[in-house]
Amino acid sequence: MSKFVIEPHFRLQEWVAEEKGYFRVAGLDYEFKEFIRSTDGAHHDTVGKSGAFQSIEKGRTSDVTCACHWTVNVAASKGLTKLYADVYSVAPSAVFVPANSPIKTPADLAGVPISVGYQSGSHYSTIQALEQYIPVDQIKLSFDEGLLFHRMEAFLDGKAQAATLFSGPYYLAEQLGFRKIIDNTFMIATMLNGDPDPEDVRKYFQALKRAQADIDLRPERYTHFYKNEFPERFHSVMDTRRWGPGERIVFEPYSKEIFGESFSWIASHEIFKPGDMGAGNYERSVVSLTDA
Secondary structure, eight states: OOOEEEOOOSSSHHHHHHHHTHHHHTTOOEEEOOHHHHTTTGGGGOOSSOOHHHHHHHOOSSSEEEEEHHHHHHHHHTTSSEEEEEEEEEEOEEEEEOTTOSOOSGGGGTTOOEEOOTTSHHHHHHHHHHTTTSOGGGOOEEOTTOSHHHHHHHHHTTOOSEEEEEHHHHHHHHHTTOEEEEEOOEEEEEEEOSOOOHHHHHHHHHHHHHHHHHHHHOGGGTGGGGGGTSOGGGGGGOOGGGOOOOOEEEOSOOOHHHHHHHHHHHHHTTSSOTTOSOOOOHHHHEEOOSOO
């Protein structure tokens, strides 16, 4: 049987579990692949209408991976993956503007291009946060700057008036004095790719649960791991001692009710073409090991 493949995903938990040997203690025969660091973030140079959903369509290489729950909802509904329903996570995210921007309130963002990733967490969460203040037809999103690191770099270089950033890039923008206009924290869902051994999946999350407790207790000990995920060109300006713990794994079910409400919201906002979201059947889209 092949080794269980682990890939970090813009968060601290996998790095902590690897450093402390929690995967080995759990008895997991695994391979830890640093895709982000090894490519120096190059896979985030994708621009335009290519985002999280498109990366799932192309296929991912690790046994367990993540994306915003909206995209995983649709991908699982279309049979591209299985949503692992025994956990979810929550990532800090916000719309930022430069410190000298005339934009002061969420309502000021009407008609202003906001850099987000296409059919990625920032796409959905920005609409969801701003529709409290702005008619949806006045929320202007820009997909030109690409995915997370590429989009962050363009924003820090002054190439975007506003950007939605999450986790590490969120903390860097905050550290550098960019102004947060509105929080749009969002949920992340887990996907099982292929047919991993259920016992391996249990062992993997057993290790992450221990890592999550360590991060909750002493986050300042582990924020340096953000540098493992950032392209090296940003390291000289990063003071991760000032950063927060980032994405938090919640060991509670991603329920049928959550799935249904999210699926309906996506459909009502026509983020996918009508009829291109799959059946939306929870039982066929998810896998749970709670009772297995």
